[in-house]
Amino acid sequence: MNNRPFTRRTAVGIAAGVVAAGTLGIRRVWAADKSVTVGINLSLTGADAESARRIENGATMAFDEANAKGGINGYKIVVTPFDDGSATAGQYDPAQAATNARKMVSNKATVAAIGPQMSGAGKAMAPILSEGNLAIITPSSTNPDITDPKFAAQYRPEGKAIYFRTVATDAFQGPYMANYYADVLHVKSVYLLDDSGAYGVGLADAYQGQAEKKGIKILGRDRLDPKAADYSTVLTKIKSLNPQAIYYGGVLQAGVKLAKQAYDIVPKMIKGGGDGVYGPEMLTAVGYPANEGWYATVASPHVTEEAKMAAWVKSYKTKYNVDPDDYAVTAYDAAMVILAALKQVTDGGKEPTRDAIRDAIQAVKVNTLQGPVSFDANGDLQDKTISVFQIKQNKDITPGDMANYHYIGVAPSV
DSSP states (O other): OOOOOOEEEEOTTOTTEEEEEETTEEEEEETTSOEEEEEEEEOOSSTTHHHHHHHHHHHHHHHHHHHHTTOBTTBEEEEEEEEOEETTTTEEOHHHHHHHHHHHHHOTTEEEEEOOSSHHHHHHHHHHHHHTTOEEEESSOOOGGGGOGGGHHHHOTTSSOOEEESSOOHHHHHHHHHHHHHHTSOOOEEEEEEOSSHHHHHHHHHHHHHHHHTTOEEEEEEEOOTTOSOOHHHHHHHHHHOOSEEEEESOHHHHHHHHHHHHHHSTTSEEEESGGGOSHHHHHTTOTTTTTTOEEEESSOOOTTSGGGHHHHHHHHHHHSSOOOHHHHHHHHHHHHHHHHHHHHHHTTOOOOHHHHHHHHHHOOEEETTEEEOBOTTSOBSOOOOEEEEEOOOTTSOTTOGGGEEEEEEOOOO
């Protein structure tokens, strides 16, 4: 699936205006006025689609708010959505992500982008975006390789950082959860699983390295085929080895099936993963009580339940009829960074070129919903907070409400 088309209708009272009503909401495009285009690339088809929509909503909300106020120094923001998911893959598709990156680069009006949702998509997109000098800010992809200077020749061949994050990486998410298993849950033995994807393998690797340092015995590790329907063989093997816990590195295509089947075979075993098992699909597609007790991490501060966020949460829910999660927040914050960069460039009267916007993103420090956002030289977020959740059904709210992920606290960093 490629760009999703907008439907259009004539705007009353704006001679050169067109109201674009599409999946990204209603926004104005002034043909005669100044504008810049921002791409949004997410996995809107497949197992992570609902999570993607909440992320999309967060980014769109920020741009809609800016446009409603007249834009940034007269520049309106035109959003172009892309879907890197495919029915064939059942989730994100790196080939589609690469195609989307080429389309973004080929549109000369595009000065920045938000996404991707998944690290496998990010690895496919980054070198293309580097060659096109197009900065992108991901609100959720966490594989550290993409921004690691050791892999700069592969992922940023043109030299400058172009892949920025409003989340921490798995270099922190995996190890900090290993600390939580060891120091809080007092786990002594664990069995590791991953889903063969760039994110899942990297997360499980990072977790394993720290778990071993903390004295947790690794009783084995297996790779799940995300398209397979039956994981009973590996779960039966895990049952025979009797570890205290399972740690899963991966996303929801395999994660939903794993959670359902693990409840049947090892119901009392401690189970957890990264942000790949943090999403409404884990609540609704797995169902209760099979999903209850699962631990998940999010690679950002948890802020949606803070009192200062009440008005924003209400506005989001009113606009989209669904509760925001923390990656809706990091997407909104990514958009805020792009808007701040656009303002910084155009305040000085400069044209908002890709190069100028990239340099401004690299340099800006923005007070956002999640707190101060700034980036190191590689594009990584300076804040390394990892938040821990556990699924506990609250029967007073809907089954898919993200509040069924009970916030536990910040994962130990040492």
